[in-house]
Amino acid sequence: MKITLxxxxxxxxxxxxxxxxxxxDIGPGLAKSAVAVTINGIQKDLHDVIEGDVSASIITIDSDxxxxxxxxxxxxxxxxxxxKNIYPNSKLAIGPTIEDGFYYDVETEEAISIDDLKKxxxxxxxxxxxxxSITKKxxxxxxxxxxxxxQKETYKESIIDESEQISDFQLYYQDDKKxxxxxxxxxxxxxxxxxxxxxxxxxxxxxxxxSKNKMLTRIYGTAWKNEKELNKYLTTLDExxxxxxxxxxxxxxxxxxxxxxxxxxxxxPDGWTIYRNLRNFVRKRLQDNDYIEVNTPQVIDRxxxxxxxxxxxxxxxxxxxxxxxxxxxxxxxxxxKPMNCPGHxxxxxxxxxxxxxxxxxxxxxxxxHRYEPSGTMHGLMRVRAFTQDDGHIFCTEDQIExxxxxxxxxxxNIYADLGFKDFDIKLSTRPEMRVGSDKTWDKSEKALEDxxxxxxxxxxxxxxxxxxxxxxxDFVLTDAIGREWQCGTFQLDFNLAERLDAQYVGxxxxxxxxxxxxxxxxxxxxxxxxxxxxxxSGKLPFWLAPQQVVIASxxxxxxxxxxxxxxxxxxxxxxxxxxxxxxxISYKIREHSSKKVPIIIAIGKSEKSEKTVSIRxxxxxxxxxxxxxxxxxxxxxxxxxxxx
RNA sequence: GCUCAUAUAGCUCAGCGGUAGAGCACUUGCUUGGUAAGUAAGAGGUCACCGGUUCAAGUCCGGUUAUGAGCUCCA
Numbered sequence: 001m002k003i004t005l006x007x008x009x010x011x012x013x014x015x016x017x018x019x020x021x022x023x024x025d026i027g028p029g030l031a032k033s034a035v036a037v038t039i040n041g042i043q044k045d046l047h048d049v050i051e052g053d054v055s056a057s058i059i060t061i062d063s064d065x066x067x068x069x070x071x072x073x074x075x076x077x078x079x080x081x082x083x084k085n086i087y088p089n090s091k092l093a094i095g096p097t098i099e100d101g102f103y104y105d106v107e108t109e110e111a112i113s114i115d116d117l118k119k120x121x122x123x124x125x126x127x128x129x130x131x132x133s134i135t136k137k138x139x140x141x142x143x144x145x146x147x148x149x150x151q152k153e154t155y156k157e158s159i160i161d162e163s164e165q166i167s168d169f170q171l172y173y174q175d176d177k178k179x180x181x182x183x184x185x186x187x188x189x190x191x192x193x194x195x196x197x198x199x200x201x202x203x204x205x206x207x208x209x210x211s212k213n214k215m216l217t218r219i220y221g222t223a224w225k226n227e228k229e230l231n232k233y234l235t236t237l238d239e240x241x242x243x244x245x246x247x248x249x250x251x252x253x254x255x256x257x258x259x260x261x262x263x264x265x266x267x268x269p270d271g272w273t274i275y276r277n278l279r280n281f282v283r284k285r286l287q288d289n290d291y292i293e294v295n296t297p298q299v300i301d302r303x304x305x306x307x308x309x310x311x312x313x314x315x316x317x318x319x320x321x322x323x324x325x326x327x328x329x330x331x332x333x334x335x336x337k338p339m340n341c342p343g344h345x346x347x348x349x350x351x352x353x354x355x356x357x358x359x360x361x362x363x364x365x366x367x368x369h370r371y372e373p374s375g376t377m378h379g380l381m382r383v384r385a386f387t388q389d390d391g392h393i394f395c396t397e398d399q400i401e402x403x404x405x406x407x408x409x410x411x412x413n414i415y416a417d418l419g420f421k422d423f424d425i426k427l428s429t430r431p432e433m434r435v436g437s438d439k440t441w442d443k444s445e446k447a448l449e450d451x452x453x454x455x456x457x458x459x460x461x462x463x464x465x466x467x468x469x470x471x472x473x474d475f476v477l478t479d480a481i482g483r484e485w486q487c488g489t490f491q492l493d494f495n496l497a498e499r500l501d502a503q504y505v506g507x508x509x510x511x512x513x514x515x516x517x518x519x520x521x522x523x524x525x526x527x528x529x530x531x532x533x534x535x536x537s538g539k540l541p542f543w544l545a546p547q548q549v550v551i552a553s554x555x556x557x558x559x560x561x562x563x564x565x566x567x568x569x570x571x572x573x574x575x576x577x578x579x580x581x582x583x584x585i586s587y588k589i590r591e592h593s594s595k596k597v598p599i600i601i602a603i604g605k606s607e608k609s610e611k612t613v614s615i616r617x618x619x620x621x622x623x624x625x626x627x628x629x630x631x632x633x634x635x636x637x638x639x640x641x642x643x644x
Numbered sequence: 645g646c647u648c649a650u651a652u653a654g655c656u657c658a659g660c661g662g663u664a665g666a667g668c669a670c671u672u673g674c675u676u677g678g679u680a681a682g683u684a685a686g687a688g689g690u691c692a693c694c695g696g697u698u699c700a701a702g703u704c705c706g707g708u709u710a711u712g713a714g715c716u717c718c719a
Contacts, residue, residue: 103714113648114713203714204647211716215647218714246712250655259692259710314719339719373645374710376717433719467719486718555676582676590680604678616679623679 004055019046020189023058033060035193036069036186043069045136045186061193062225068097071223073188074124074197075102077134077172079221081179082123087112092181093155093207093216100233101197101222105205107155112217117199120219124197132174133190144169144182155207156182196230197223240481245533246379252538252595254546255380263377263384265526270546273575274532275525277544279365281641282389282414282522289410291363291391296343298367302333307500308342309435310335313468319369319384340366341493341518344392345500353504358514359395359403365525366390380530387525393517394502397447403517404451404473404490411488411521415477417641419535423477424484425457428465435469436495444492445471447515467518469493475521479535487528491518538596539618543641549576550597551613552588554604556580561608565601565628572636593618599635 003011003022013021019037023030023046036046036059043059050056059065075095079102083090087108095104106112112120139147141160148156160169160182171180172187188194198221205218224230241247249255254271257264267275286293299321305311310318319336337343344362353360367387376382393403408425415423427449430441448471452459459473466472475488493516497503503511522528532540542548549569551562562578569576579588585602592600602614602623613631615624626634 111648201713202648205715206646209716211646215715217647220714257711262710310719317717317719370718373717375645375647375715377711382718431719469719491719552679553676554678557676584675584677584682585679586677587681588679593680600679602679606678614679621679 001050002053003050004053006055006057013050016049018049019044019056019058022050022056026058030058030060033062033066034058035061035066035188038065043186046189048136048186061188061195067195067223067225069186070188070193070195070225071097071102072183073134073191074194074221074223075104076181076183077174077179077187078124078127078191078194079104079120079199079219080106080181081127081174082120083108083219084179085123085127086120091153091155094159098220101200101220103205103218103220105207105216105218107214107216112202112219114202117202117219121199124199127174128191128194130174131190131192132176134187135173136185136187137171137173138168139171140167141165141169144171147171147180148182151180195223195225196227197221198230198234236481240483243481243534243537244379245381245530248533248538248596249380252546254533261385262374263372263382265380265383265385271529273546274529274540274544278522278525278529278532279389281417281543283365285410285414286363286389286391289361289406291361294344294347294362294364296340296346296364296366297337299334299336300343302335304342304346305335308345308496309469309499310338310342313433313435314338317370317372319371336369337366338368338370339518340364340368340388340390341392341496341516342500345496345502345516348394348502349500353394353502353514355396355504355506355512357394358504359393359399360514361391361393363389363391380526383524383526386527388520389522389525391519393519394497394504394514395517396512397515400447400492400515400517401451401454404448405455407490407517407519408455408457411475414521415475415488418532419541420477420479423475423488425452425459426462426465426474426476426486427452427459428462428467428472428474430471431464431466431468433468434466435499440494441471444494444515448473448492467491467493469495470518472518477531479531480537483534485527485531487523487531488521489519489523493518539598540596541641542598542638545596545598546575547577547592547595547597548574548639549599549601549635550579550588550592551576551601551603552579552585552592554585554602556582558603558605558608562603565603565613568628568632569635572632572639574635574639589616601631 001013001015003013005011011025013025020031020034022037023034034046037044038057038059039050039054059069061070075097080092080095083106090106090108093105093107095102144160145157148160170183170185172183173180199219200222201220203218204215207213207216222233224233252270253268255268256266258266302311318338321334321336323332344364347362365387367385369385372382372384395403429445452473470491470493472489472491474486476484476486478484496516497513502514504514506512551565553559553562559580562580566576566578589600596618598618600616602616607613611628612625613628615626615631
């Protein structure tokens with residue numbers, strides 16, 4: 001048979017040859033590191049017999065694909081077996097690979113905790129040490145069912161049962177044939193290819209990812225080619241932990257949470273300074289882009305939420321308030337607003353609007369409350385009370401495309417100024433839970449997709465992830481360590497205006513419903529500040545930093561000069577403080593460095609007598625001596641992004 | 645909301661049936677010291693909350709609340 005290799009060269013092999021034979025034919029080195037083979041684009045076990053003329057490439061243990069196969073074998077053949085050895089009555093569910101590692105879902109009689117991982121890991125090492133080869137057996141559906149039924153592997157049974165396949169179920173064995181796993185493969189030809197691995201955590205996970213199903217125990221692990229790679233990965237994990245905004249927020253004294261208000265931020269002075277700086281920045285940009293800032297009530301009667309559709313579709317996430325009957329004349333049920341849109345429509349509805357008023361753009365730094373499930377809260381990233389940089393564009397259908405373009409440009413400028421150069425666009429389509437007719441959804445999905453297509457931005461589609469009132473574009477930015485955050489959103493809504501009876505008089509003199517576009521750039525200030533802290537490891541850009549400059553005196557004789565510098569800086573609008581404490585300069589440097597103050601100015605005898613300053617910047621141990629006036633000029637220039 | 649874990653001084657944590665501990669931070673004294681921790685002393689705790697077991701409970705057991713890691717959600 002003829003085999004085409006990736007470089008388009010042809011190789012002739014006898015019938016019945018396998019991927020391994022092919023590798024051997026190409027070279028002994030390749031045969032040694034081969035773990036699987038790709039036949040016509042599909043990964044196969046190395047010892048599968050190749051049928052017919054095909055294109056093929058050998059997967060070696062050194063490749064990304066090879067590592068993934070190794071992870072797969074580790075979970076399905078090694079972790080699963082180790083768990084069965086230690087917990088004979090456990091039942092295996094599924095064990096896929098994930099980024100950097102793998103997991104296996106199992107049902108066990110006794111709970112497995114993080115402390116048990118060592119034990120399981122040791123058992124895995126024992127299994128790997130056998131260096132057993134891994135062999136495959138193909139069986140019919142009945143036979144597969146029989147085997148797993150006899151082993152009481154109910155999850156495997158149901159996987160087979162629900163499969164449309166009728167034959168060729170793949171069973172994988174090790175040399176002793178004492179363990180069998182159902183798997184789509186491919187697997188390593190033998191366990192000697194296993195590199196360095198470590199079980200990392202254990203948690204619950206629903207069978208088939210459905211919260212109605214039983215909760216299984218999920219054991220996570222990570223695996224790499226060798227110890228060095230493993231350690232590198234573990235170090236990066238540590239690095240990510242070091243920039244955790246919850247930890248930095250505490251160290252920098254920015255905010256706290258407490259039991260009485262779960263998911264709601266207590267902003268400390270420095271944290272609130274960051275918040276205000278960011279808000280001023282966004283406010284300026286909104287002003288420059290034809291948005292009009294408004295403000296709407298926090299607590300609104302349920303009638304409005306019924307009319308808007310929130311009561312029906314969003315009730316379980318809303319904080320409901322009732323007025324104490326003893327003191328109130330009338331009983332009404334109110335809700336804390338989870339969104340600003342109905343409020344904005346109320347403003348729109350005051351007075352008659354003409355097509356000449358469109359597009360009309362209302363913006364609000366609206367404080368919204370949403371009752372998030374208890375298990376989902378996470379520092380600033382997921383809270384129950386947050387402020388959106390929200391806005392609603394009332395426009396005609398014809399204006400959708402130009403507004404989409406304007407918004408993307410607006411958003412990308414803001415992201416760039418905040419230090420995020422890259423973002424992806426996601427188009428989310430109709431969800432199951434929604435308002436509006438399918439006809440309206442067809443129209444709005446098409447309008448949005450046409451707009452983004454015509455503007456030429458790349459995007460990907462996320463089926464069923466739209467808002468209940470309309471399809472949306474989501475903007476996902478990438479931070480300094482490659483993590484992705486969904487922040488901006490642009491949501492088309494052909495429903496709400498009609499539900500709340502918002503209209504405009506068209507050129508034809510008749511009344512029409514405007515299209516509403518719900519849009520945000522940062523999403524929520526709380527979350528975005530969390531992202532900024534993690535992105536910058538707390539070392540915020542100069543204009544955002546709560547304390548921008550600290551002037552630290554070396555001896556008390558220079559206190560007057562230090563204060564003079566502070567006052568001059570303050571005159572320029574710089575947030576400057578002096579540190580005149582009776583402490584050594586290194587002590588002061590250490591303290592302000594750990595608070596991530598961007599600039600520390602040390603002042604001693606020579607600076608005072610020469611009217612200079614010694615500048616030290618965060619992240620560097622270099623110092624720079626400058627004339628005071630020159631330093632003031634420079635620092636003022638750095639503060640340029642402060643816009644108001 | 646679900647699974648597992650955690651809750652001790654302002655922070656980070658030790659203690660795991662028998663009189664509450666450390667380091668840092670804080671206060672005070674000494675120290676005026678040139679770029680990431682000078683020094684000594686002092687003060688600081690209903691051991692998250694409610695209940696149970698026990699002669700005796702931060703310590704063991706149950707519940708509640710919050711937090712953490714995941715899962716499910718994130719309009």
